[in-house]
Amino acid sequence: MARNETPAEKLDFIRQIVAEDRRTGKWDGRVITRFPPEPNGYLHIGHAKSICLNFGIAAEFGGRCHLRFDDTNPTKEEAEYVESIQQDVRWLGWDWGEHLYFGSDYFQQMYDWAVQLIQAGKAYVCDLTAEQTRDYRGTLTEPGRESPWRHRSIEENLDLFERMKNGEFPDGSRTLRAKIDMAHPNLNLRDPVMYRILHAAHHRTGDAWCIYPMYDWAHGLEDSIEGITHSICTLEFENHRPLYDWFLDALGVHHPQQIEFARLNLTYTVMSKRKLLRLVQEGHVRGWDDPRMPTISGMRRRGYSPEAIREFCRVIGVNKFNSTVDVQLLEHCLRQDLNKTSPRVMAVLRPLKVVIENYPDGQVEELEAVNNPEDPSAGTRKVPFSRELYIEQDDFMEEPPKKFYRLAPGREVRLRYAYFVTCTDVVKDADGRIVELRCTYDPATRGGDAPDGRKVKATLHWVSAEHAVDAEVRLYEHLFTKENPEEVEEGRDFTANLNPDSLQVLTGCKAEPSLARAKPLERFQFERLGYFCVDPDTAPGRVVFNRTVTLRDTWAKVRQKDDQ
Ligand code: ATP
Ligand code: MG
Secondary structure (H helix, E strand, C coil), X not given: CCHHHCCCCCCCHHHHHHHHHHXXXXXXXXXXXXXXXXXXXXXXHHHHHHHHHHHHHHHHCCCEEEEEECCCCHHHCCHHHHHHHHHHHXXXXXXXXXXXXXXHHHHHHHHHHHHHHHHCCCEEEECCCHHHHHHHCCCCCCCCCCCCCCCCCHHHHHHHHHHHHCCCCCCCCCEEEECCXXXXXCHHHCCCEEEEECCCCECCCECCCCEXXXXXXXXXXXXXXXXXXXXXXXXXXXXXHHHHHHHHHHHXXXXXXXXXXXXXXXXXXXXXXXXXXXXXXXXXCCXXXXXXXXXXXXXHHHCCCHHHHHHHHHHHCCCCCXXXXXXXXXXXXXXHHHHHHCXXXXXXXXXXXXXXXXXXXXXXXXXXXXCCCCCHHHCEEEEEECCEEEEEHHHECCCCCCCCCCECCCCEEEECCCCEEEEEEEEECCCCCEEEEEEEEEHHHCCCCCCCCCCCCCEECCEECCCCEEEEEEEECCCECCCCCCCCCCCCCHHHHECCCCEEEEEEEEECHHHHHCCCCCEEEECCCEEEEECCCCECCEEEEEEEECCCXXXXXXXXXXXX
């Protein structure tokens, strides 16, 4: 159902604006938004917030959302990023249809418009160096000074600008600037630079251009050309809005409304592409799609579902104030989704061998196991049970303390979907390490219940040794040890807060045989252990899992504490 058909629902401030514009017919009912990434890195969860906002609004109000690559800066952009960005937006569940655009396709139109501003006396070629330009700009408390080149004739400006374009001048020797007001209280309006000279090859236009437009000049023009109605951006651009408006008014072209919202920040996470690139380049992670990265591709590999990310974006909403969201909320949304959708399986991360002494040698029973108690339609599967099994090392203690209810010498527990077993003996190696347990089982408890009504205090997961699939399991912690990774001593940077234990690799894990057929990116709940996802490193005979998240929902706990 379209958003504007549900007046009872509380709309965020941006949707309120859009709904009001639809009501008053401001844009003849059109809603055209855009998501405009610069292709200089992979998308992260912050981008997901912007994607869900822009594509979401378009979908809810019967409009459309463009995917536009803001590729006006030739030096940092690569085709690899253009590919990955499209893949990630699609994976998140959004569709731009035929509306895929590149800012660089508008270079000629931008150039023509710049000529138009020169002709109107509203732009000039300036010969100040970058440093001088900064110097002349003034400060928040002091007005700037006019460039000595500000009063060149229109003819001279036209000639020089054309020669800038033709490549006659070296990099940095001249700029084209808007003639606005060097005393303006908003520094962005003190004759901002529109073009710089840069003899650099561009990933799409090659060597065709050696002047490149600055962001503030280019962005509004891109919006205008595409007929955008609502140009939604993050708060840093609030004091750029007067310039956005000035350029479009000076040209007299279609003029979208710029609306700013607060960007997403997450605890234990860095979110700028520049910093994420450093993590990749300096080898702190294994790549852009390392499961510890807050990138969409990293989260996908970790086992996040698009539904969980979209739900998170819905829950956090949009507002006008910068804040930092607790990463536990993201994990909470993830667990909610995985709990509904993940098939349950059994796997043992740190195996301890168990021999059931009274179980017939060579006998195998196929026991019925429930695939998902949250979803009866998921059905059941067969899990083999035999004389030799593995259980989790920490499900056994030789001398259990008071509150340890799991297996111990002489104690009976339930093996999930199987039988009650009692530990009768502990086998140790020469160094005194426990290598094997001897147990007996009660055949009357098949399926996991005792006909005489006797109870046990623990249910353990297990796998049959002979049938188990060997697996590698990668466990992850936060990539940073501090809630705010930017909090560092003088002279250091965020990499000082990297968590040395963010990755732990377990080999020799044992999984139930159904997992031999698991495909990369398939998600499971390992009973009692958490949610896991098959890593693309998986190869025949070597199944690799990433732990997506543990079962314990700390967010729910935090909320309970808050409610008390
Ligand atoms: P970064 O600071 O990570 O490099 P950026 O803003 O330079 O990000 P762009 O590729 O220019 O990255 O961003 C594309 C869109 O995504 C922009 O509209 C931007 O406002 C939005 N965006 C980027 N980071 C966030 C964030 N943390 N929260 C919400 N929106 C974001
Ligand atoms: Mg940017």
